[in-house]
Amino acid sequence: MKKVRASMGTLGVLGLELVEMDTPPTTAYLQIYTEKRCNANCLFCAQAKGSSAELTHIARGMYMPVGLGLVVERLGMAYERGYIARACIQTALYDNWWEDTVYLIRSIREKK
């Protein structure tokens, strides 16, 4: 996995996107990067296998694909400086979802 998806607010806090924010998030909102759709197929969800919506959308938010190494690097810096306190990771149900999720968590924890 060379990419991860991150919310626009998260990218703003990490200095990877220009975002005007009254209240920057202290939680990094991430999603596993995959082009596969989720087998759970919830009707309201853009990630569902029955949906044709953009995979960059989750609910009302946009989660843009970014290089995993860059995000992990910036997360470490933001954590050390007190901007980010935790990470929230969303995954989806597809082949290898567990392995990809564990890989992302390990990548973040090893950088901390």
Ligand code: SF4
């Ligand atoms: S990503 Fe979550 S909400 Fe969306 S279809 Fe899968 S289980 Fe349902």
